[in-house]
Amino acid sequence: MFEIEIDRTFSAAHQLRGYNGDCCKLHGHNYKVTVVVRSPEQDEIGIALDFKKLKSELDSLLAVYDHSNLSELPEFREINPTSENLAKTIYRKISEKMNGGAIRVHRVRIGESDHSAVTYFEE
């Protein structure tokens, strides 16, 4: 089995509705998104999944979030844009784009800072 892993970043504002503390005020993060895809197979030149393809699909998804106020996006009106909800939402979206054949998205990690991160995967 191979694990193919990429990191991307985006910058966005958010506020956590109902949070008892400063995080209920509007503030921002430079998010780091890590996506790990698994495949047991390689193509004839030795590639399991081209980094470029994975980066391109993820960048298309993240373009909606970059320099936005996440709390105002339709997908985060009912649920807070926590790292947990971002990780789950991105996992579902990137899985729709990438899964097929031997390729499966394994996990998505959202880092709000160098010290705080959440990973989402499905078993």
Ligand SMILES: Nc1nc2c(c(=O)[nH]1)N=C([C@H](O)[C@H](O)COP(=O)(O)OP(=O)(O)OP(=O)(O)O)CN2
């Ligand atoms: N499990 C989660 N906990 C928190 C989330 C979250 O999404 N999931 N989010 C927040 C806020 O977004 C907050 O802005 C981040 O808090 P924190 O990491 O504590 O950020 P600080 O800059 O205050 O942290 P320091 O590392 O202490 O500077 C809160 N919790």
Ligand SMILES: [Zn+2]
């Ligand atoms: Zn925050």
